[in-house]
Amino acid sequence: xxxxxxxxxxxxxxxxxxxxxxxxxxxxxxxxxxxxxxxxxxxxxxxxxxxxxxxxxxxxxxxxxxxxxxxxxxxxxxxxxxxxxxxxxxxxxxxxxxxxxxxxxxxxxxxxxxxxxxxxxxxxxxxxxxxxxxxxxxxxxxxxxxxxxxxxxxxxxxxxxxxxxxxxxxxxxxxxxxxxxxxxxxxxxxxxxxxxxxxxxxxxxxxxxxxxxxxxxxxxxxxxxxxxxxxxxxxxxxxxxxxxxxxxxxxxxxxxxxxxxxxxxxxxxxxxxxxxxxxxxxxxxxxxxxxxxxxxxxxxxxxxxxxxxxxxxxxxxxxxxxxxxxxxxxxxxxxxxxxxxxxxxxxxxxxxxxxxxxxx
Amino acid sequence: xxxxxxxxxxxxxxxxxxxxxxxxxxxxxxxxxxxxxxxxxxxxxxxxxxxxxxxxxxxxxxxxxxxxxxxxxxxxxxxxxxxxxxxxxxxxxxxxxxxxxxxxxxxxxxxxxxxxxxxxxxxxxxxxxxxxxxxxxxxxxxxxxxxxxxxxxxxxxxxxxxxxxxxxxxxxxxxxxxxxxxxxxxxxxxxxxxxxxxxxxxxxxxxxxxxxxxxxxxxxxxxxxxxxxxxxxxxxxxxxxxxxxxxxxxxxxxxxxxxxxxxxxxxxxxxxxxxxxxxxxxxxxxxxxxxxxxxxxxxxxxxxxxxxxxxxxxxxxxxxxxxxxxxxxxxxxxxxxxxxxxxxxxxxxxxxxxx
Numbered sequence: 001x002x003x004x005x006x007x008x009x010x011x012x013x014x015x016x017x018x019x020x021x022x023x024x025x026x027x028x029x030x031x032x033x034x035x036x037x038x039x040x041x042x043x044x045x046x047x048x049x050x051x052x053x054x055x056x057x058x059x060x061x062x063x064x065x066x067x068x069x070x071x072x073x074x075x076x077x078x079x080x081x082x083x084x085x086x087x088x089x090x091x092x093x094x095x096x097x098x099x100x101x102x103x104x105x106x107x108x109x110x111x112x113x114x115x116x117x118x119x120x121x122x123x124x125x126x127x128x129x130x131x132x133x134x135x136x137x138x139x140x141x142x143x144x145x146x147x148x149x150x151x152x153x154x155x156x157x158x159x160x161x162x163x164x165x166x167x168x169x170x171x172x173x174x175x176x177x178x179x180x181x182x183x184x185x186x187x188x189x190x191x192x193x194x195x196x197x198x199x200x201x202x203x204x205x206x207x208x209x210x211x212x213x214x215x216x217x218x219x220x221x222x223x224x225x226x227x228x229x230x231x232x233x234x235x236x237x238x239x240x241x242x243x244x245x246x247x248x249x250x251x252x253x254x255x256x257x258x259x260x261x262x263x264x265x266x267x268x269x270x271x272x273x274x275x276x277x278x279x280x281x282x283x284x285x286x287x288x289x290x291x292x293x294x295x296x297x298x299x300x301x302x303x304x305x306x307x308x309x310x311x312x313x314x315x316x317x318x319x320x321x322x323x324x325x326x327x328x329x330x331x332x333x334x335x336x337x338x339x340x341x342x343x344x345x346x347x348x349x350x351x352x353x354x355x356x357x358x359x360x
Numbered sequence: 361x362x363x364x365x366x367x368x369x370x371x372x373x374x375x376x377x378x379x380x381x382x383x384x385x386x387x388x389x390x391x392x393x394x395x396x397x398x399x400x401x402x403x404x405x406x407x408x409x410x411x412x413x414x415x416x417x418x419x420x421x422x423x424x425x426x427x428x429x430x431x432x433x434x435x436x437x438x439x440x441x442x443x444x445x446x447x448x449x450x451x452x453x454x455x456x457x458x459x460x461x462x463x464x465x466x467x468x469x470x471x472x473x474x475x476x477x478x479x480x481x482x483x484x485x486x487x488x489x490x491x492x493x494x495x496x497x498x499x500x501x502x503x504x505x506x507x508x509x510x511x512x513x514x515x516x517x518x519x520x521x522x523x524x525x526x527x528x529x530x531x532x533x534x535x536x537x538x539x540x541x542x543x544x545x546x547x548x549x550x551x552x553x554x555x556x557x558x559x560x561x562x563x564x565x566x567x568x569x570x571x572x573x574x575x576x577x578x579x580x581x582x583x584x585x586x587x588x589x590x591x592x593x594x595x596x597x598x599x600x601x602x603x604x605x606x607x608x609x610x611x612x613x614x615x616x617x618x619x620x621x622x623x624x625x626x627x628x629x630x631x632x633x634x635x636x637x638x639x640x641x642x643x644x645x646x647x648x649x650x651x652x653x654x655x656x657x658x659x660x661x662x663x664x665x666x667x668x669x670x671x672x673x674x675x676x677x678x679x680x681x682x683x684x685x686x687x688x689x690x691x692x693x694x695x696x697x698x699x700x701x702x703x704x705x706x707x708x709x710x711x712x713x714x715x
Contacts, residue, residue: 004637014697045695045698045701103708104380104383104385107385107386116565116639222697336707356704357702
């Protein structure tokens with residue numbers, strides 16, 4: 001496949017890994033922030049090929065995993081209502097709320113649909129004027145532009161039967177939270193290239209300055225990932241503290257201005273609880289008050305739903321890179337992909353699911 | 361959390377969901393582990409007998425005739441009813457013909473049960489039936505009995521077809537999932553993922569067009585050619601729902617062996633690959649309807665491969681891996697980069713990833 005195969009070329013990848021081997025003189029702990037990168041690392045077995053000095057820890061960049069329980073319970077409540085078509089990205093259907101998931105709601109007659117784009121949900125709203133169409137707008141900065149575009153499109157079309165349940169999260173506050181934790185042992189960051197494609201990387205120099213660790217914008221194919229690791233190792237070995245861009249074919253310093261403008265028009269920053277981590281101040285996006293008419297939480301009166309996590313799994317520590325999936329006593333035993341105990345086992349981007357699926 | 365400026369990880373936990381044991385959900389029909397669990401819990405425990413317990417695509421039965429019988433049944437639901445390369449009728453015939461043939465049997469007769477939705481155009485039914493007839497002729501089987509029920513509008517998706525088939529097992533042949541032996545070679549008859557992606561694309565919801573055709577086909581003549589060429593075919597299986605990964609996991613468990621695949625050897629059409637990349641699917645789990653996996657003695661592998669390549673549905677045949685002693689019950693895959701990873705069974709429903 002053009003523009004993909006080239007970045008999976010075994011000889012090129014091995015060449016970069018050799019260079020990492022030559023560059024590294026001592027142990028380094030590097031976090032890949034994005035779940036998509038975790039998935040690619042484990043799928044292609046990149047972690048097995050790295051020198052033992054490099055330890056990769058998996059960050060909280062799985063939007064499905066970190067969606068708070070309370071919002072999932074709200075989603076379940078809305079999706080259960082008659083006359084509602086509830087639309088979601090696919091892997092959200094498996095995420096457990098309090099005792100139920102969207103699959104269960106669907107099996108009990110709820111109209112739950114998987115869409116690939118929120119604009120498909122807008123089209124559904126146009127075609128079904130007698131139904132309320134709700135889109136579960138989750139994700140990082142990457143999915144924010146299409147999600148806000150759906151609201152803008154619904155406004156343009158004058159739709160009164162479209163709304164979004166927003167659970168958006170942002171990477172920089174999460175990075176700050178991880179680095180500010182007394183438990184932190186991450187020495188270098190691979191930044192999520194898709195997020196940076198939208199946002200650029202101008203938000204990161206202050207973080208680098210504050211915490212004195214290098215960060216490298218990194219892509220998602222094997223060659224991109226090893227190149228990101230190599231750049232990080234070179235910066236670490238040289239004692240350099242800066243943001244580097246190892247994903248130049250997709251990312252610029254400033255990012256995509258029109259996408260950022262659209263996000264800022266519809267969303268504003270707000271506090272957000274991350275499942276498995278807790279509340280991180282100003283780490284989320286929610287709808288601006290002028291878009292209240294598209295706010296599913298207001299339209300469906302689910303503000304009374306308040307739930308908290310109840311059981312024990314170490315998803316929180318895994319999401320922060322403090323523990324590996326096999327440090328959990330339930331991993332692969334009570335907790336498997338078809339019977340997940342925690343969100344990190346649920347999404348295909350979750351670290352536990354990646355470990356379980358690829359047999360680490 | 362008291363101090364919100366730092367992250368407190370100690371109290372951070374996730375809620376356990378209820379397993380889906382209370383009601384049927386879509387994942388129970390996806391052909392992966394949830395399907396297996398449903399079969400074990402709901403059916404196997406009630407109907408338990410040696411033929412069923414063998415866990416192959418068809419049941420092998422002793423008879424008072426001169427040969428063993430191979431019997432199988434398959435229910436077919438697909439949307440849309442017509443897709444590039446096939447339709448529900450062709451699927452219903454080929455699916456059962458293939459299952460019967462996978463024990464090394466010559467399929468002879470099929471029965472067909474039709475559940476028709478009120479309002480189904482007669483023309484649609486005629487087209488489906490004509491397609492069944494064409495597929496049965498190609499396979500050399502006759503459809504000898506049937507049943508029809510009509511349900512109210514909205515209670516079915518156009519039509520569903522259940523077929524059952526019976527065939528005669530070749531004399532001296534002992535083929536089944538449990539027969540895989542350490543050192544055997546794994547042959548795949550052609551590219552994977554064509555059917556699943558063609559059907560998905562035919563639904564027209566993905567925003568892209570494709571010229572991809574479903575691979576749905578009767579494989580009994582291919583199997584005949586293989587069995588004419590060698591007495592050392594140990595396992596035959598068609599990787600339908602759940603894909604190649606799930607099929608090989610079933611065999612690894614049945615035979616208590618390990619399986620090592622070579623990722624680079626597995627043929628995938630560029631279009632299928634591109635669709636999987638875009639949609640966030642792993643092609644190893646995408647359904648096929650006209651492919652088979654054969655596990656054969658190493659010394660006969662080249663001979664079998666040669667005859668397969670001379671047949672219509674085996675011309676893309678390749679060796680994709682081997683049977684190993686360890687790890688028992690597991691499928692490993694050697695990646696293009698030279699690392700290895702475990703290939704698990706499909707869990708529940710195949711879900712697209714968010715990003």
